[in-house]
Amino acid sequence: MTDAALNGPSSSRVNRIQDSYMVQVRRRRMYGGLTLGIFVLLMVSGFAIADDRNAGGFWDGWRQVLDFPADVMSEAWEKRAEVPGLLVEFFPALLETINIAAASTLIGAMLGLILALLSTRGLAKWPRLIPLFRRIMDIMRAVPEIVIALVLIFILGGGPVPAMIAIAFHTAGALGKLYSEVAENADLKPVEGLGSTGATWSQRMWLGVLPQVAPNFLSYTLLRFEINIRASAILGFVGAGGIGAELRHAMSWGPGRFDEAAAIFLLLFGAIVFFDQLSSRYRNKMIEGQ
Amino acid sequence: MLTLDKLTKTFGDKKAVDNVSFTVDRPMMIGIIGRSGAGKSTVLRMLNRLSDATSGSIKFEGRDITRLKGAERRNWQSRCAMIFQQFNLVPRMDVVSNVLHGTLNRRSTLATMFNLYPDSDIHKAIEILDRLGIAEQAPKRAEALSGGQQQRVAIARALMQDPAIILADEPIASLDPMNAQIVMQALRRIHEEDGRTVVANLHTLDTARRYCDRVVGMRDGRVVFDGTPEQLTTGVARDIYGAGANFSEAATSTEIETLEKTARDYALPA
Numbered sequence: 001m002t003d004a005a006l007n008g009p010s011s012s013r014v015n016r017i018q019d020s021y022m023v024q025v026r027r028r029r030m031y032g033g034l035t036l037g038i039f040v041l042l043m044v045s046g047f048a049i050a051d052d053r054n055a056g057g058f059w060d061g062w063r064q065v066l067d068f069p070a071d072v073m074s075e076a077w078e079k080r081a082e083v084p085g086l087l088v089e090f091f092p093a094l095l096e097t098i099n100i101a102a103a104s105t106l107i108g109a110m111l112g113l114i115l116a117l118l119s120t121r122g123l124a125k126w127p128r129l130i131p132l133f134r135r136i137m138d139i140m141r142a143v144p145e146i147v148i149a150l151v152l153i154f155i156l157g158g159g160p161v162p163a164m165i166a167i168a169f170h171t172a173g174a175l176g177k178l179y180s181e182v183a184e185n186a187d188l189k190p191v192e193g194l195g196s197t198g199a200t201w202s203q204r205m206w207l208g209v210l211p212q213v214a215p216n217f218l219s220y221t222l223l224r225f226e227i228n229i230r231a232s233a234i235l236g237f238v239g240a241g242g243i244g245a246e247l248r249h250a251m252s253w254g255p256g257r258f259d260e261a262a263a264i265f266l267l268l269f270g271a272i273v274f275f276d277q278l279s280s281r282y283r284n285k286m287i288e289g290q
Numbered sequence: 291m292l293t294l295d296k297l298t299k300t301f302g303d304k305k306a307v308d309n310v311s312f313t314v315d316r317p318m319m320i321g322i323i324g325r326s327g328a329g330k331s332t333v334l335r336m337l338n339r340l341s342d343a344t345s346g347s348i349k350f351e352g353r354d355i356t357r358l359k360g361a362e363r364r365n366w367q368s369r370c371a372m373i374f375q376q377f378n379l380v381p382r383m384d385v386v387s388n389v390l391h392g393t394l395n396r397r398s399t400l401a402t403m404f405n406l407y408p409d410s411d412i413h414k415a416i417e418i419l420d421r422l423g424i425a426e427q428a429p430k431r432a433e434a435l436s437g438g439q440q441q442r443v444a445i446a447r448a449l450m451q452d453p454a455i456i457l458a459d460e461p462i463a464s465l466d467p468m469n470a471q472i473v474m475q476a477l478r479r480i481h482e483e484d485g486r487t488v489v490a491n492l493h494t495l496d497t498a499r500r501y502c503d504r505v506v507g508m509r510d511g512r513v514v515f516d517g518t519p520e521q522l523t524t525g526v527a528r529d530i531y532g533a534g535a536n537f538s539e540a541a542t543s544t545e546i547e548t549l550e551k552t553a554r555d556y557a558l559p560a
Contacts, residue, residue: 014420018413021386021428025412032404 075255076262086263090246094267096160097242100235101228104164108171108228109221112137115172116179117205122188125201137180140173149235163240167228175224182216183209215286222279226272233268243267291315292455292487297346299332299511306332308511309346319481319488321498324508325531330491333508334457337489338372339363350454368395371448375460377440381433385424385443388432389415392450411450418446422476438469445476456480458490462497474501495527 051058076083118124119133145166152162191208199207210217236244243264250260292314299307307329314320322330335341336356337348343356355366371392379388390407392415397407419425422442427435432443441461448456458477462470478501481488492498498505499519507515507522507530515526 014417014425017420017425017428018416021416022409022412024429029406 071255072258072262072265075258079259082259083263083266086260087267090243090260090264090267093241093243093246094271097232097236097244098229098271100160100164100167100232100240100242101225104167104171104232105221105225105228107164107168108224109175109217111168111172112175112179113217115176116183117209119176120180120183123183123186123191123205123209137173137176140169141177142173143170145170145231145235146238149240150238153239158239158241160241163232163235163242166235167231170231171224171228175220178220179213179217182213182220186212215283218286219279219283222275222283225279226275229268229271229275291317291351293349294333295347295349297333297336297348298344299329299336299341300344305511307336307343310508310511310513311346312506312513312516314487317481317485317487318503319478319490319501320504320506321490321492321502322506322508323492323495323498323530328508329511330508331459334372334459334489334491337455338370338457339367340372364395368451369453370455370457371451371453373441373444373448373456373458373461375463377437377444379432379440379443379447382431384429384431385419385435386412386415386428388443389419389446389450392447392452395451415446415450418449419443421449422446423472436469437465438472441465441469441473442476445473445480449480453486455487455489458488460491460493463493470497477501495522498522 054061115133115137118126119130119137121127121130124130124133148166148169149163152165153159156162186209190212191204194204194208232240232242233244233247236242236246237248239245247261247264250257250264294313295311297307297310298305310329310333322333324330332341336343339355339358347354347356349355350366350370358366380391387405390411393407393411394402401407416425416428419428419442422445424435424439424442424446427439427443432440435443445456456477461477462473465473474497477488477490480486490502492502499522502519505515505517505519505522506513507526509530509532515522515530
């Protein structure tokens with residue numbers, strides 16, 4: 001009953017459309033199947049190669065994956081009475097780590113903002129230099145924080161400042177890329193409107209683009225802040241101080257100080273959860289409010 | 291066939307739909323009119339179970355559909371197709387795929403994720419498109435079509451569901467008059483040829499008059515009129531829209547009927 005009243009010329013026309021569409025569908029299905037096949041092949045072969053080169057071997061080793069966490073947990077559980085004290089003891093170290101993360105996120109975000117606006121089509125001050133600024137951001141992203149930190153620690157000596165510079169450098173590249181993608185979707189009409197009043201490029205960006213993109217920028221920045229907390233904890237392992245240094249002491253000691261390791265993990269987890277909650281609240285406020 | 295009984299929906303302390311009751315005993319084309327915020331869309335959304343009723347019930351062929359859950363609810367939704375003001379198609383997929391979405395309830399999730407539909411369904415989808423006069427657009431992306439064509443794709447998706455009821459929420463509100471006429475005629479034809487019930491929310495009085503067998507007027511969540519198009523006089527319309535004596539039908543429609551009876555009319559204060 002929903003079928004068309006098939007009659008004469010109309011029916012042959014419909015058949016033609018059906019046939020040509022079916023050809024298209026078959027071609028698409030073939031491509032889909034091929035893609036799936038290649039994907040499976042790559043997965044299997046990639047896994048096989050990785051397993052071959054692995055010193056221990058995945059199939060023998062994976063059962064022991066949980067041994068270390070289990071050791072830490074059982075020891076921490078035995079000494080659970082001491083954990084609250086340890087939390088208080090390590091809290092200043094956590095503050096130092098968060099401090100590094102906050103400073104580097106701020107500096108990185110400011111630098112990233114400038115790089116992003118300079119490398120976004122339609123907004124850039126010098127459109128011809130867009131590729132240059134893009135490559136600069138690529139380089140900033142490509143170099144791992146830990147490499148920059150090691151070099152800087154070698155030159156400047158250990159401490160929070162080299163870690164801060166290293167993380168800020170990487171953050172500028174990463175946020176610049178994300179910012180630029182958001183700014184690309186911004187509405188250009190307000191920018192044109194401001195341009196018609198004789199505004200400078202900085203005025204157009206600050207007053208025409210930023211209000212549109214601010215909520216997205218903010219949420220990317222807060223996400224980056226979370227990542228940077230973790231990054232600055234890791235840099236503690238190579239001599240940047242903060243909670244990472246304490247974690248290294250606790251873990252390299254081996255059994256006997258696992259309660260400290262557990263307390264540090266708890267602190268890190270708590271800090272991440274705290275900032276996640278905080279960021280989602282402020283982001284919602286910014287989107288709804290005003 | 292279809293019975294709404296004391297259907298109520300509250301948002302916070304505001305009653306969007308207030309004690310709505312009416313019965314449809316045979317397939318017909320029903321127009322619901324009223325100004326924006328009168329609760330028309332909410333009624334349709336509760337019929338399709340896109341939103342839940344606060345109290346009251348909707349019975350279809352003796353079964354209370356307001357209490358359905360999970361797979362049963364989805365099954366009801368597949369029998370009660372919905373057409374939206376903004377078409378609500380997937381813009382980046384081609385027209386035929388959009389029409390095939392009408393069969394989602396019958397197919398496995400995995401097969402549909404990879405766009406694998408039986409050939410017979412694909413043929414049927416194109417036949418339905420041909421019935422609505424847009425078979426030529428079959429391989430194009432939905433976003434490449436004009437508004438009127440997109441709305442016909444949405445109707446084709448609804449027909450693909452092979453539904454007992456078609457709900458249309460302001461189907462012509464974002465279309466130009468020419469396309470609006472084509473879409474309304476398509477809905478009317480579906481009612482006449484397939485014997486399906488069509489319930490449409492409409493903005494304009496003349497559309498309701500011209501295409502519907504029965505008109506329900508809503509105001510502030512309540513049904514204030516329920517009758518044939520002939521009974522829908524200017525006075526009644528004024529009541530529905532809550533307009534004063536200066537209300538002219540031209541305000542809501544393109545077809546201007548005479549306003550002779552102005553003096554003794556129900557003119558309620560707005």
